[in-house]
Amino acid sequence: MLSLENVSKKFGETVAIHPLSLEFVEGSTTALLGPSGCGKSTLLRIIMGLIPSDSGSVRLNEISLSNSTKLEFRRRMGYMIQDGGLFPHLTIRQNVVLTANYLNWSPKEIDRRFAELAELTDLPESSFDRFPNEISGGQRQRVALMRALFLDPSVILLDEPMGALDPLIRSDLQNELRKIFAALNKTVIVVTHDIAEAGFLASTIVLLKQGQVAQIGGLQDLNSDPREPFVRDFINAQRSPLDSLEAHS
Ligand SMILES: Nc1ncnc2c1ncn2[C@@H]1O[C@H](COP(=O)(O)OP(=O)(O)OP(=O)(O)O)[C@@H](O)[C@H]1O
Numbered sequence: 001m002l003s004l005e006n007v008s009k010k011f012g013e014t015v016a017i018h019p020l021s022l023e024f025v026e027g028s029t030t031a032l033l034g035p036s037g038c039g040k041s042t043l044l045r046i047i048m049g050l051i052p053s054d055s056g057s058v059r060l061n062e063i064s065l066s067n068s069t070k071l072e073f074r075r076r077m078g079y080m081i082q083d084g085g086l087f088p089h090l091t092i093r094q095n096v097v098l099t100a101n102y103l104n105w106s107p108k109e110i111d112r113r114f115a116e117l118a119e120l121t122d123l124p125e126s127s128f129d130r131f132p133n134e135i136s137g138g139q140r141q142r143v144a145l146m147r148a149l150f151l152d153p154s155v156i157l158l159d160e161p162m163g164a165l166d167p168l169i170r171s172d173l174q175n176e177l178r179k180i181f182a183a184l185n186k187t188v189i190v191v192t193h194d195i196a197e198a199g200f201l202a203s204t205i206v207l208l209k210q211g212q213v214a215q216i217g218g219l220q221d222l223n224s225d226p227r228e229p230f231v232r233d234f235i236n237a238q239r240s241p242l243d244s245l246e247a248h249s
């Protein structure tokens with residue numbers, strides 16, 4: 001179980017996160033949803049121990065996040081940063097196996113894990129020795145995902161894993177992600193702007209508004225029982241073009 005208690009964060013005068021408490025149930029997928037600048041990435045960075053919170057605590061099972069447990073924490077988590085963050089001068093394979101190399105895994109073990117993840121994410125073999133700018137955007141996202149999964153972390157943090165992909169590839173990758181999450185039975189936190197994607201991938205949605213929790217629940221709950229006008233407005237703003245056709249006819 002991963003939990004945050006009264007975690008807050010300011011950058012100068014900007015309040016990125018107001019004190020908030022959240023629990024992420026082991027083996028479940030949670031979507032962090034909300035408008036640009038509402039604090040989604042900041043929250044993931046705090047959980048990863050990449051930036052310190054100003055108050056409160058983060059716990060993963062028996063470990064409480066602190067300077068001395070930071071590395072242990074990170075080792076149990078796989079993090080896919082917004083935009084993938086692949087190193088342009090390293091090949092796909094080198095990008096994916098970077099941390100395992102650093103941790104002195106044997107070449108045999110590295111090869112085995114790489115093959116397993118390439119199959120899981122459906123990454124074509126022809127891309128393994130290319131550089132990130134020589135593969136498609138959708139493939140880059142898969143590579144970033146492989147890298148996040150490599151050490152078999154118990155918690156997976158994905159910051160907009162679908163980025164700016166075209167709708168068809170996006171829908172492909174959403175299907176695969178859902179399968180992967182179900183197969184791995186990990187605790188997953190996935191950041192997205194897109195409410196349909198949040199509902200498709202996650203059983204629980206945490207909708208944030210300016211660093212505060214606006215509502216927590218399933219897609220149905222948010223839709224049928226919005227707790228404040230912001231929730232309804234956020235959902236309505238994302239109605240599909242076909243819905244609005246209907247509304248206008
Ligand atoms: N290192 C930083 N220094 C100063 N301000 C920051 C820093 N990082 C984030 N912020 C501010 O904190 C707020 C939350 O930023 P954050 O990146 O968490 O938003 P987000 O929800 O991930 O947005 P997006 O959907 O656009 O990625 C924003 O107002 C942002 O400008």
Ligand SMILES: [Mg+2]
Pocket residue numbers: 040041042082159
């Ligand atoms: Mg962000």
